[in-house]
Amino acid sequence: MHSLIQPNAWVAIKLPSGDLKVLQVTPNTTISLGKYGSFPSNLIIHRPYHLTYELEDRREPEIFNRLRIVPASELYSDIIPAESSTSSDAATPVPEEDAGTVIPTGVEYSLVDPDSGVVLAKTNRAELDASARQKLSMDEIEALKKDATGAGKDLIAKLMLSHTALDQKTEYSLAKYKLLKTKKYIRRFSVLPMDVPLLDHFLLEEKDPLKILDMRDEMIALLGCWANVHYGGRHRCEKEVSHVDDAQIAEDSEPGTGRWLVLDDTGGLLVAAMAERMGILYPSDNGESLQKYLGSQQPATRPKASVTDGGAGKQDASSNPSASAAKRESPGKLESLPDRIATKANADTDMKLASNPSLPEAESASLVKQESTSNAAAFSAKTDTAVCQSSEGKPKRHPDGRHRGDDMKVPYADSNTLTLIHANSQPNLTYLRYYDFDIASPTQTVAHPLATNLMTLSWLQLLDPSADTTYSAEPAVVDAEELKTWKPNRRGNYHRKRRRWARIRHIVDTTKKGGFSGLVVASTMDPVSILRHAIPLLAGGAPIAIYSQSIEPLTALVDSYSIGRRAAWISNPPEEAEGKTPEELEQWAGTEEFPLNPTLLLGAAVQTSRVRKWQVLPGRTHPLMTSKGGSEGYIFTAWRVRPAEGKVEARGKGKQRKRKADEQVS
């Protein structure tokens, strides 16, 4: 993951001001950073993340700015000398020494009085007109900005030199002033991979935090841990793909391992975070081997290209038109991976062509075509193999990686899966687009691990599937002969409908079977109502973690598992519960006194956590002065348990009433 910046990868560019610019690195474009300048995207493709780049001045014939990697020693040049002096003599900063060393070498700052003891005293007395301090006028600064060289360093130096009160500043305020100007003018940036912590930071600080329920990093981390979300075991390969068939579902009673139930009202952020913990967020071979693969393709001459066509891409080579038709079939969708590889391959071959002009025109065109299709097919086959080894070498494969043979084959894995229950008819998973996944785009299935390991269903489909048309109305089977007479358009629709029905059938049936390894919730819905329906789906001992922006819904939830209520349920069960089996009691519908069956959960508790950031500078270490407010965020945790049958008497020391309290404290 995230070794080098891949073409078309989503990245965040961190500017000196601390702002993030999120974009997709499209090859052969110019990336503009606003006032900090612009540079060609090709200059960061296949370069490392996290390095600090600086925009160089244009070299004469070139029409773009090259980038320079700023070494750490230069980045920290202001801090390190000061640090060495403070560490050498204790904590108290000695101004005489520091004032000289704070100023970086190379730029002349003769205005600063080296005898800063005097300066210190002056600052307190001097009452200066703030506007009069900077001698340079606005226009002059603008002009300087236009023809500034040295990535803005010259400009900063000039600004500081023409500051009238510079000699009256303390060393700290001088450092602060320089930092301020540096943030504003220095033409530097670094590129960060768009992973979940960064996405969360971006959404919280720069986009709309309300859309993700103000969920901070520490909350996401706690949720994942308390719900014990982790890689849940391998897909059962011998079975390859589940086949929707009622008899089979009944017989195949053992559910896979590591299935988590998730409710997400944060636009897909929670799903992304959980998927990251399970190792299914990033396309399986994280670009690295992809790059290797493309690398091996690079020197390919014609015979080699046809060799690669031999395997998965065999029938593609003969059906190039169909491949391009498939491409036409899905306009406007997010560029799916195979497509991207194809375009990349095109770019590669283009380059090759440029360097090898002797190749006849027609031949080279066909080369481009062949290579792109073989690339796409081979890639999809490869990702398949990563999910399940046996899918390779399937007789009938379509270039976009979908099965054409049997509509009733369901692409879902049975282990290490997330099942999302959503309140609207379609799930809102907007933010997954930063991970190249779009649940609404059927063509990219199989290429992305989420396509096989993320299942979505609505509450209606879960609780009353017969009322849902997608689930209940099976599209009539048409026999192959008649199908052949249909127009391709109509035939396609028929298959699509059959496949969709099979998919939803599979999802609903496996979900209703239950046995989930845990439940993660970040929702605005009432948690009591969620748990009423979700608890019976959980396996014994499964952890539950619920995030809420405010504490009130969670206190109400904890209260329905309070000591008093549990004791009352056991010693004096409500009328409605009389004579019911434990299985029936799991489906407890809820009364006013007992909104939930209080014996099904153990250890109901609420917690909160907040991270506080500090500034660490020599002699100036303290917590940051301001940070984000907003909703505090709380997490409810508990475990699903199975009560023993019959009446259970508590035990402990103390009086009868206290005993119960002791026992049930949890």
Place this chain on the structure above:
Amino acid sequence: MAKVSPFLDPGVHTAQNGLAIVHLSRDNLEPVILNGEVGAADGYAEGRVINTRFGSFPHSTLIDQPWGSQIRASVVDTGTRGRKRKPDEEETAGVGSAAATPKNVKTATSGFVHVLPPTPELWTTSLPHRTQVVYTPDYSYILHRIRARPGTRIIEAGAGSGSFTHASARAVYNGYFSDSNGHMAKESSTGKVFSYEFNEDRFHKMQQEVEDHGLSGVVEVTHRDVYNDGFFVNGQSPDVDCVFLDLPAPWKALPHLSRGPRSPLRKDRSVHLCTFSPCIEQVTQTVEVMRRLGWMDIEMVEVSHKRISVLRERVGLNMPTERGSNQSAYDVAEAVQRLREVEGRFKEFHGRSLKMDVVDDVDMEEEGDANVTENGVNGSNAEGTTKPPFMLGRLIHRTEPEIKTHTSYLVFAILPQEWTEEQEAAAFEKWPCGNENKVIGSIGKEARKQEKREMLQGKKKKRTKDDNEGASAGRDAKKPKLEDP
């Protein structure tokens, strides 16, 4: 690896020789390796027994139960075993082998526990403390920040009590690759924890624990002084993606974590690091060394975590006299009513002599009666007749009595990969510049408008083209988008 660790996949039931967490109360958890062998052990006829204040639980009653089961206590003779064994050891053993089959263990009339599958969170609250423990709020945030995900490799220096070890093992686990097709899989693609411990005693305990918990495929414990001897394992680089240092002097270990020929870090990507130190002096020194060694994005934070207790605040004069209820007036009306009652009684006592005030008294009493009924409707207590006690009062929450105000300061940093002139030249060769055709990122308002205009124009053109070419293709393209989701 024959068996998957119960931390990673506990299965459906508790199992013989498997770790289980016995839940007594929230802060009283007991980790047990279940051993249901028939026959006497420790002088118990029932085999191994867990004794708690909620009763005794022979292991045999805990095995082969679905996880999360509530287990009733059993009748176990705990009192006589110590006394009997000494004078007459053979006899006890004889009794044990004859009488102790799990079947005839009798269920006690009261007492129960729950048996839960082990997770790093439960383990952290129940583990035997050897050093300061890294608790869940800290380790969850650390693992999130240093990007410990399935398939990554992590250094943990200062294994300590092992709470972070278990959490990181769960985070990086992506399957064991040592069996069927194991040798095919590249070593470096499997998630792994490299744990280092300086103290020999703790090292042995840690090793035993990893073995017992079935984690030896994921965790490799090394007995090492990392300040002097670095992080290589068996002469090889562990090739890690992230590092966690829980050491008294992290700056002494940092020089071993730099780029170069003998680096334990993974070469082809950025490495994330976190140090965990309780004192601010340690932090300043660590950060200074980090800056010298070229670490980027250095950030120091502290995590403040609070557990919140939820309770019902029962205030009112008519509240049942129970623990936790406050027998004072619920509101002003109730207070006034009580005062009137007191006043009334006072007057009644002294009033016989003051006959003048009788008329006034009557008035007062009437008023008082009115108040009672009113209060009965609004007040908290009158509902007590219908509402059960657990629904009385107001639902409130407060921070628990004891909070951990400081655990440690966390310093995060990133070390980017090395990038040489040659690599840069090769990349520049492969991705030549100068033929850019579009601007992305922050573009001016004018440019954006122009772009939009062009896009609309293009769409219009395309539409007319589609119509000319033939309708079927165009429709084909649109329909799937509408219908399939």
